[in-house]
Amino acid sequence: MPALNLVEAVNRALARAMEDDPRVVVLGEDVGVNGGVFRATVGLLERFGPERVVDTPLSEALIAGMAIGMAAEGLRPVVEIQFAGFAYATLDQILNHAGRLRHRTQGRLSCPMVMRMPCGACIRAPEHHSESPEAIFAHVPGIRVVAPSSPARAYGLLLAAIADPDPVVFLEPARLYRLWREEVADDGAPLALDRAFVLREGSDLTLVSWGAMVYETLSAADALAREGVRAEVIDVATLKPLDEETILASVAKTGRCVVVTEAPRTCSFASEVAAVLAGRGLTSLLAPVERVTGWDTVTPLARLEARYMPDVPRILAAARRALAYR
Amino acid sequence: MPALNLVEAVNRALARAMEDDPRVVVLGEDVGVNGGVFRATVGLLERFGPERVVDTPLSEALIAGMAIGMAAEGLRPVVEIQFAGFAYATLDQILNHAGRLRHRTQGRLSCPMVMRMPCGACIRAPEHHSESPEAIFAHVPGIRVVAPSSPARAYGLLLAAIADPDPVVFLEPARLYRLWREEVADDGAPLALDRAFVLREGSDLTLVSWGAMVYETLSAADALAREGVRAEVIDVATLKPLDEETILASVAKTGRCVVVTEAPRTCSFASEVAAVLAGRGLTSLLAPVERVTGWDTVTPLARLEARYMPDVPRILAAARRALAYR
Amino acid sequence: MSVVARFEVRYTQYLDERGRALGPLPEFARDPRALVPAYRAMVLMRALDAKAIALQRTGRMGTYASTLGKEAIDAGCGAVLEKDDVVLPSYRESGVLFLRGVAPHRVFLYWGGDERGNVFPESPRDFPFCVPIATQLAHAVGVAYAIRLRGERRAALAFAGDGATSKGDFHEALNAAGVWCLPLVVLVVNNQYAISMPRRRQTAAETLAQKAIAAGIACEQVDGNDAIAVRDVVGRALARARAGDGPTLVEALTYRLSDHTTADDASRYRSAEELAEAWKREPVARLRAWLAANGAWTKEDEVALERECAARAEAAAKAYLETPPPDPEQMFRHLYAQLPAAYRWQRAAACGEATEDACA
Amino acid sequence: MSVVARFEVRYTQYLDERGRALGPLPEFARDPRALVPAYRAMVLMRALDAKAIALQRTGRMGTYASTLGKEAIDAGCGAVLEKDDVVLPSYRESGVLFLRGVAPHRVFLYWGGDERGNVFPESPRDFPFCVPIATQLAHAVGVAYAIRLRGERRAALAFAGDGATSKGDFHEALNAAGVWCLPLVVLVVNNQYAISMPRRRQTAAETLAQKAIAAGIACEQVDGNDAIAVRDVVGRALARARAGDGPTLVEALTYRLSDHTTADDASRYRSAEELAEAWKREPVARLRAWLAANGAWTKEDEVALERECAARAEAAAKAYLETPPPDPEQMFRHLYAQLPAAYRWQRAAACGEATEDACA
């Protein structure tokens, strides 16, 4: 079994899907000879040719809309948007069309497409390269939103996304692309698109996160473990539809919950998780739900981004408040 | 004092602002000779001329971006987007620029613009004319989001939005445009942009909503009153920044809360309100926070939209559950 | 200073305003009877349009976008489309869809506020009506790309208005079509208005056809009130597309004889004189005059056709009005291929089968 | 069929690749010494560019977008801009900004990851760097509209790359500029690549200048490695704009001699031969050759200039490296004119002055 980092796992899943299904095409800016600015599509052009590995003009709205047309005509387009900050121009197509084509035509046409993009801050990149737009996408009816946080999950979830008959927005944590390797069997096995992952079991406290923040959250759980606190760590992974049951079951056990996201706080996906707890989870709650989030500010440039991001100390402080609450 | 409906109050505020401040310009599709498709800008062309009442080409992204340029150059642009469903093309400009210009230039340039748009369903309009995108805008750092729910509040909040030195997204409930009239003093007096309105005081239950749903919520409160239940009704009105204190103070009193929005449930602004209650409000909560929302579906066309929208029976059912909870 | 590129825009018209041939006609029009089906379709379009407006005015339909004045475009395109081509309409192409076999009551259902109006069993690969201006052109690029990728001899025909040419989507699509030399024809219905915005204030470009020059693709301007010219120009463009010779932008000049939609009042922004002038150039009378002058159409034919069209419009209205109302489950039925478990309670609640319980 | 519109695209070049005049030069170049300041600026740009890359390579700066090869464009534009004009750069116009008076260390700060890099006290109305491709062109329309509304004799000059011409924003902006006849010049820096995408696959258009035809506005193509030609063409376009004679699209032909940014490796997608060919046409040597041949520049001048530029680059690096790190409050300081009360606790928490307490 090869040891892959996250971006290699994405690459492997793309190659696998293209090999197994001739309808799969990959398109986006610089995905061809350049292999993608993060090298997620490297080698695909050579293997599958320029008709299926499509360098597009610099037109994000067109790329998203074109994928909708391809999907309706029977292809399985997998779009790469170069950075999440450039995906805003696709929102019109995603909101007004991708999520609606099946409903609008009452099942006559459908839109099996995937839109991948690197997300998140702390890669010391220029302006607009550090966005976390998951809450916006999760608000869109008719689509799925997925955010892997490990090489193996990236591989299995991306295969599932490509095989899914409906549009999937696939948010890749750029910060984790090359952070570590793990064994990933290239077995073509998809993961479920509606199940959260319990990464660590515990009974004292529930830590919920997704994407790059899972990494930070696991580190916080390690620190807590050293203090004898057993934190359950949940990687939401499939943000839409949200697996409320796994989160509720955990909080039923722990009574305390910290939700971590690097997106701006207001109307973030952390708010959605907290809202579920304020509703269906209320009886379980022994302490206020802590949201550890990006500030309601513009993600700052590199010199300050560490002061914007949730980090282990902030997660720990929230965890301690939740644990101390009586 | 003239009795105005909501769209007339918008019109009056626009005229007032243009009269008082020569920097104010109005721009959008069909805002000139046609007076806007809802007639919100009627009469302005005649009074202020085509240079300040600008019919634009059919290009929403341009309109939003152009307003940013105008604002930075010292004008006070007030944009009309014809329907909220066509505002998605502006999100790139709003997210990547309007909310950031001041920060990006550390105060050197700023963006005092207003982007108005009719929102919401149940006006029996064609496809894509029934959107409620407030949660998306409320997630954007550096902007304000306002949603009036009465003629007087529309007048005062719009004047405040135009006078504000930062970008404001102004969401007008199309369904309420002509629903009733009330006396509105054309006194040029702005309302605060960070204060929720307690429309009705009560101690048994807190009902929270904004925009067109305020109307439905007040009707539900009437029905509850007939049963002897005193519901406090809060019109959030200024969604971003959110006046958490008013909501928390109310729930501290009532212990029970129903939040109503017609937007799709997941990652809606109702989730944000519920999240605040799950955090800072938890100790007050005597019952789960009920979110009465649009379904996580595409807003259906006219024949089904009544089955999509939160209505008095759904609000009442939620209120009764909250009241009955022990 | 040297000139590094030169361009020109050509205009095609065969019939003058009174239906007289301005010169030799294209091959397909040598026998005037070949144009009778197009004429019949145009008259039917007008009857269905009138019926839709009547339904709206009597409160039995929602906002409706009239097709009055563009019948020659719809009929001309309908005549040259092949079954396997893909049509991507705006909201104003019901005429084309009728010629694709779509039952008229579906169009009434659409404007009546029912998603079943976009179900076209007769023409299953055509796209649904599209309201967000110009967004369908990106879809058309994707469709055309798929066709080219599979090496099929088909084409995509996408429609857009004069207003749509100001949208970025329009340009992004044309450019991409040029880059990949796609089998795509984009037809701009220049009806002189985008709601209240007159064509001359929508853009400083002398023609809309020339917008293709930005994308390096072929363009043509055609008299959109001349069914023969439309058929000729679009027919050749589609043939080129199917043959792999690349995309074309066609600008068809016409005039919106109706209000923008039933929710609009065009008298607020244009004069009665202008409208009266436009009526002189309208397409139905023009083609009828030419057919009659060439012995292919009689007064009796006209009377019979009027009767037939009235009956078909009536039947469409009946089929529309008798369609049972949608059940709430329709909101969820095709939201996803299979409704995720997380949303099942919402479906149950919407259908009145369960309560919405925050503590479910 | 008749021709209803004709267009042509003209190209301007004064100096050949070796710096020899191809014909009569524009008025301003009659005295070659008038071009010395432009030459000096171009050499300084190159020195600053080299310094930025050195800072990045040694881990003291973030990703940086080189200006290597476009010095003639920046210097030519800088020479004809007036103080009250407004510049709207992309991310690659630091050269223009230097000529606007912006201190070089600001540019280093920007690429070093500090918002203070976009504070231009010397040129306060110019726009900040812009990364989301082509979005600045909409801002330029708004700026130009404001100028026109107030009847001022100023112009906006906006920059975009060849890749940017594929974005809808580019077309929406040109079209609007045409509709309102705005005082706007859009300069397309055609450096033949958008990251790895070569110009010829970005669009099927023969020139990028012709994209103006879609908007019905003036266009010109110019040799962007010829500082005299750029100054001439852009100078005339800006003069027309200020005089109320409307917008112009200028395509300046050049070549990106560097990688796209320091994060890119251009050898993945283009050949060493192509790059070597491009170096033969580069702008600095060309202008130097012309100046020298015309007696306005000597070897000694060159040596002195090299020394001076090295010192200025060193000073800029020093000013950059000595700028104290931003404090966390910078995230909040200019988020709004006045931070709303609702966010004050976030500021306090970010600055370590308070805890984040969900029950605050």
Ligand SMILES: Cc1ncc(C[n+]2csc(CCOP(=O)(O)OP(=O)(O)O)c2C)c(N)n1
């Ligand atoms: C993106 C977008 N913006 C605004 C609208 C509202 N709107 C509907 S039709 C229309 C005018 C369209 O004009 P044109 O493209 O000429 O088509 P026509 O209606 O004349 O057929 C507008 C502005 C819309 N549907 N989509």
Ligand SMILES: Cc1ncc(C[n+]2csc(CCOP(=O)(O)OP(=O)(O)O)c2C)c(N)n1
């Ligand atoms: C909207 C958007 N999409 C993608 C990117 C990522 N990106 C940065 S530069 C670039 C290429 C731009 O090429 P061009 O316009 O020719 O400018 P150049 O870099 O050559 O100066 C791309 C795709 C971006 N910044 N903005």
Ligand SMILES: [Mg+2]
């Ligand atoms: Mg039109």
Ligand SMILES: [Mg+2]
């Ligand atoms: Mg380039």
